[in-house]
Amino acid sequence: MAKEIGKDRFGDFYKDGGKVRKRREWRGVEDTLYDYSRWLVIMGTLGKFMMKPRNVKAFFRYRWMANYLAVPMMVDRHTQGLRGEYLRICHTEQDLIIDDVAKLLDNLFRGDRRTGNDTEFSKKVVLVDENEMTAVMMGFPTLKCLSRETPSTYVSVLLNQHAAEHYIDVAQEFGLAGDVCPMPEAEAGVSIDDDAPVLGACAIQCNTTCDGSLLGNGVISRRLELEDGIPVFQLAAPLRHREDDVQEYAAQEIRNAIAFIEKHTGEKWDWKEYFECAKRVNYATRCRQEWLEMNRTPYPQVFGSNLALYTETNYMAICGRIAAFEKADRKISKLARQAYEKKKRAAKEYRHRAIIWGVQSHYYMDFLVWLLNCWGIVPLTDMLSMVSTRELAETDTPENRETAIYDMAWLTENMIMRNRTHGGYKVLLDELWEFTQQFNADMVILWEHMSCKALTGMHGMFEDRARELGIHLVWVSHDLFDPRIISRQGVRDQINNYMRTVMREEPIDPSLEVLHDEESW
Numbered sequence: 001m002a003k004e005i006g007k008d009r010f011g012d013f014y015k016d017g018g019k020v021r022k023r024r025e026w027r028g029v030e031d032t033l034y035d036y037s038r039w040l041v042i043m044g045t046l047g048k049f050m051m052k053p054r055n056v057k058a059f060f061r062y063r064w065m066a067n068y069l070a071v072p073m074m075v076d077r078h079t080q081g082l083r084g085e086y087l088r089i090c091h092t093e094q095d096l097i098i099d100d101v102a103k104l105l106d107n108l109f110r111g112d113r114r115t116g117n118d119t120e121f122s123k124k125v126v127l128v129d130e131n132e133m134t135a136v137m138m139g140f141p142t143l144k145c146l147s148r149e150t151p152s153t154y155v156s157v158l159l160n161q162h163a164a165e166h167y168i169d170v171a172q173e174f175g176l177a178g179d180v181c182p183m184p185e186a187e188a189g190v191s192i193d194d195d196a197p198v199l200g201a202c203a204i205q206c207n208t209t210c211d212g213s214l215l216g217n218g219v220i221s222r223r224l225e226l227e228d229g230i231p232v233f234q235l236a237a238p239l240r241h242r243e244d245d246v247q248e249y250a251a252q253e254i255r256n257a258i259a260f261i262e263k264h265t266g267e268k269w270d271w272k273e274y275f276e277c278a279k280r281v282n283y284a285t286r287c288r289q290e291w292l293e294m295n296r297t298p299y300p301q302v303f304g305s306n307l308a309l310y311t312e313t314n315y316m317a318i319c320g321r322i323a324a325f326e327k328a329d330r331k332i333s334k335l336a337r338q339a340y341e342k343k344k345r346a347a348k349e350y351r352h353r354a355i356i357w358g359v360q361s362h363y364y365m366d367f368l369v370w371l372l373n374c375w376g377i378v379p380l381t382d383m384l385s386m387v388s389t390r391e392l393a394e395t396d397t398p399e400n401r402e403t404a405i406y407d408m409a410w411l412t413e414n415m416i417m418r419n420r421t422h423g424g425y426k427v428l429l430d431e432l433w434e435f436t437q438q439f440n441a442d443m444v445i446l447w448e449h450m451s452c453k454a455l456t457g458m459h460g461m462f463e464d465r466a467r468e469l470g471i472h473l474v475w476v477s478h479d480l481f482d483p484r485i486i487s488r489q490g491v492r493d494q495i496n497n498y499m500r501t502v503m504r505e506e507p508i509d510p511s512l513e514v515l516h517d518e519e520s521w
């Protein structure tokens, strides 16, 4: 039991073959009390959620709801080893995300025809995909923009590694190909299994990233339109998003999507609200830039899962629409500056500076914490956090209203994942090597998501360039939502093998090298 960073052997906390750990971490009186108080807040959020009869009904109606029992365990995994400012940054982010997801679930079940069945509320709901930039909702303050896929599949896998397996199997039994990306496949499986809440005036689907997501959307929109009677708009954003000649087309798609929402909800686009949201998006961008700037120095502050999970939520799902995230951005920046001035570090030893590239495995998001604690590899930034830094027009003028349409188009084209997996060599390959130089990184951890054709096709090109530049390139294969293909230990072993055989290093914390966590959440 140690107050000092790095004194504990974190592997000893795991129960072999168990779901949860043996005990909570002792972080010294102040940090342990803080952590415990945040644990109480999380339990309070969950308790408040379960007070409503419709949510209890939903808990037994929807299979994936059981995963939410693991919320406290997920937070424990991401706070592993953290002290002081790092612990507070993590809780500021995670607690807000938990609160936001609880509100999302509450709203879904309020409008859901099977549980709350509030028909007036349902008329004000616009459904969006899980992996969709919500920019077209920035000017509709009276509407609720809700994603069913976020809580049923995306968050579920973060909570419980086995959450998506059932739905992947359902989709394949239905006849969908087994080599499709498990993310859209699981989302389609939820729809085929009739396990998604049914509500909404209309839905906006986006050609998010790839053939897999188009396939998933096809299955889901069929049920929405033909069985549930919910009209769906297909927002087809161009994939060659860096080219000037596609921008007019992209802008027209935004105009069409807004007109579609107005038609089906009876609401009017509100420019005042849009520009308020744009200001918040710009503020979030400036904060992220500041954090990344610090990560270029020997004293990175907001990195690893503290950067990745929060950016994914704030950039895409929130997109300036919720003021609480601006407050969180401010607090995180303050804590980061404080730690930076004191030249603080989050672990006892930093050995390597790494850029994490490719699409990460969702059943093992705390891998970034493990990298740091086990091998001293500092995950400075990751592909999904390297998103648009363009500032949006934020003053309401006639010219800016036209610019705003292009800004929303740009954001939609530059959603997380698609801004790198599509758009050509420059965004996926060339910029990676620019980042390694800017961040002074000696290592690239390259997630090789085996069902993502966008990335696997460039395997050799990554290797050639890494060799030329003298960067250690470590491939880590996984299957995104499906730990049956490559387990968490299978992921760890790829790093362990590289570090022992190529780097000839010993782990900082040997107790983490092999963990029997196959059964854990």
Ligand code: SF4
Pocket: 181, 182, 183, 184, 209, 210, 211, 212, 213, 359, 417, 421, 449, 451, 452, 453, 454, 480
């Ligand atoms: S990980 Fe790859 S295959 Fe899966 S949704 Fe993203 S781009 Fe598509």
